[in-house]
Amino acid sequence: MEIPFSYETLRVMWWALMGIILIGFAITDGFDMGVAGLLPFVAKTDAERRVAINTIGPVWEGNQVWLILGGGAIFAAWPLVYATAFSALYLAMFVILASLILRPVGFKYRSKREDKRWRAFWDWALFTGGFVPVLLFGVAVGNVLQGLPFRLDADMRVHWEGFFFGLLNPFALLCGLLSVSMLFLHGAAWLGLKVEAGPLRERARTYGQVFAILSLILFAIGGVWASRLGYVAVTPDIAGPSNPLMTSAEAVPGGWFANYGRYPWMALAPILGFVGAAIAFVGLRVRSDALAFTGSKMSAVGIIATVGVSMFPFIIPSSIDPSSSLTAWNASSSHLTLFIMLVVTVVLLPIVLAYTAWAFKVMWGRVGEDDIHQPGAY
């Protein structure tokens, strides 16, 4: 069979699709994690906490599939990225997984017993399941922007030469905090939209404004800092076999800003990041919940897209051996697999979006203290 798209076109399409999937994860499961992380701060009484949890109760499970899909899609479309990222960040991934595991059980089991200590325990578990993954995802992105200390040997085996606490460097922590601000803002905006009037909603709006301002500040600092980082592909072979050993790259400070010179429209991404956070702030300030939630969504889309377009075509640069760097050109699946997966995604993703939208519509409306006594409520 003749594949109707060229290899390099499919590689760019998959780079974009991966961005869409990661953004899908951030703007859906992002507010679930934001709500879980905000729980101890915005919800003081047990009833308030249950209201907050029940705003995400019916939808978080579907939202979390974006993460699972992200894992599967990276495996299918960028096998070397999947192999490198998760084995290199081994212990960090373990911490992320262990925290994420607490979430489904936390939601489900918390309300099964009246016991105060029981509920306090699960409150901590939920906070961990919200805060830790969000922080570490940001830290991971911060490290990727600096390049990971790995190299590939002749058999394409990944060798990692870093250490766990090396991941927690200042720039990476800054990215981690930006990630927390971005998604906690998103969670606060969601609560504003979904809970009935009362102290819980007021607190959510207040915390949301703080995180909106933090997002603006941290994103700006991050941008200035990132201007000193960067890599450039020296011999990209955009239609060649997926083998990083056949291409080369080097570290060039300022490399992450090169794309904006070449394609000025890419500046839309950081602009969206800033404008979105500002809109969210205004929305929370003037108590327009829909405006705030739109803003927090825009901000998350803009910030994630900024990382993507700044780095293109790089996915994971290597700091100790730039030539081992993985790019959209040298780390993808085969031409045929990319095409098959594109067809599958183009057919199925709209269906997924349709029934997800329907599920959100069925569960639409604000949640109040009456709702937590419904059978089935968390």
Add this chain to the structure above:
Amino acid sequence: MLKGTLRFYRPGVRAFQKGYGMIDMELVELSRWQFALTALYHFLFVPLTLGLSVLLAIMETVYVMTGRQVWRDMVKFWGLLFGINFALGVSTGITMEFQFGMNWAYYSHYVGDVFGAPLAIEGLMAFFLEATLVGLFFFGWDRMSKVGHWAATCFMAIGTNLSALWILVANGWMQNPVGSEFNIDTMRMEVTDFAAVIFNPVAQAKFVHTVSAGYVMGSVFVLAISAFYLLNRRHRGFARRSMTVACSFGLASALSVVVLGDESGYALTDNQKMKLAALEAMWETHDAPAPLTLVGFPDRENHETRFALEVPWALGLISTRSLDGEVIGILPLVEHAEERIRSGQIAIAAMDEVRADPQNQAARDRFEAHKQDMGYGFLLKRYMTDVSQATEADIEKAAFDTVPNVAVMFWSFRVMAGIGFYFIALFATGFVLSTLRKHDTRWFLRIALFSLPLPWLAAELGWILAEYGRQPWLIEGTLPTFLGVSALKASQVWMTIAGFTALYGTLVVVEVMLMVRQIRKGPYERKPVSDLLPGDDTVAPLPAE
């Protein structure tokens, strides 16, 4: 070509670069334990989710058709238990999705082009459906029409089953790697025929066998808990109907799980043949039709099975579905593996020549001719870095590595199959009793209650047969397990094993505790009118907490 390790020259970029040397076998063992523990643990919850989702759909269908309240109560109560179990299934599934990359990075690179696709499709086609609708299943009762909610439940069950399909397509490919080829430019397996990957007969057989096993587990679960209520004379109307559904559905599923067993795929590849020979502890090829060994003691040292009790013809009939089909024994398969190892040595040598000089057409042709055996050549890498240096003794040792642990296979299979047959008898008896309206037959109820742990035992043993029986391969004939690991330190894997064990151990205790509480509490606080049977008191006491 330099002696010692694989070396590769990249013009203009870097000088010689060292390939992998010997693999640290402690790391391999730990990584295998890690995967086995997390997968076996995940598989405690998955089959029950599979079975209960379909049972819920059946019960809700009856509710929608008859409009009788008790059926709605059944969906809600079994749904509560389903939910407690589902949460842990989801939690432990998150680990599975990322573990290949974490602990099996070389595997992920080597086969991601083929293996990643079904995993991604599983997310898109199945898990999204299942997870989105599970929210509506629990929260949508008052927000949707009767039929709307029923549809959500049915699609949730469909999503769950599709999920199993795609995971088993991925797993089936590990057992029988069809539709793919090694690409020397990218050093990995790549898809050549995706339809062959999907319609892989091993995957299809596995799918039917695994979902049926899930249905059996769900049915035993419902039956045992209903038996508990009937023995205690609580919620009798509820429990009787649940028992009837469980026995009917369970009987069909138990027949399917045994008759459409996994064995139909066992003639396809060398490893599958080896698995069959190993689980039957059949050392030599027997004249067709081969006898079935009921019990015996496999002896790996002396290559014999002592005190064997045999049924003539049975194995030949079952596994080849014919009178003249041969079932090949372990030792002839080992000899065959030796030949393939020799051919694999040629493939590896040719590959190194091509990598040193991509223009070398003669080496390329030699590689093409032998590449289907390259995986067998890799078996030698357990003992040496340069496989061309292997002695006869090395080859013999590597060939014998293709034999899985015969005693474990033999006994796992017998226990699993025995439980399978037992379930047919259990459900058939229950079905007859339900039909005769003798739901209160106490001896049967006791047996049913005590059968509760058996489906888990059978399911875990089935997993051991499939995956432990696949050893020494990760991908049958293609990639040995020990080559698939990430370049980690053993201490790192120890850390995650300890972490997951502690976390999972705690969670399973919590889960069982919540299940028991919920079951004790029962479906009703007070006995509603819809649950009354002729002869019952109209006002029932509150159930004891």
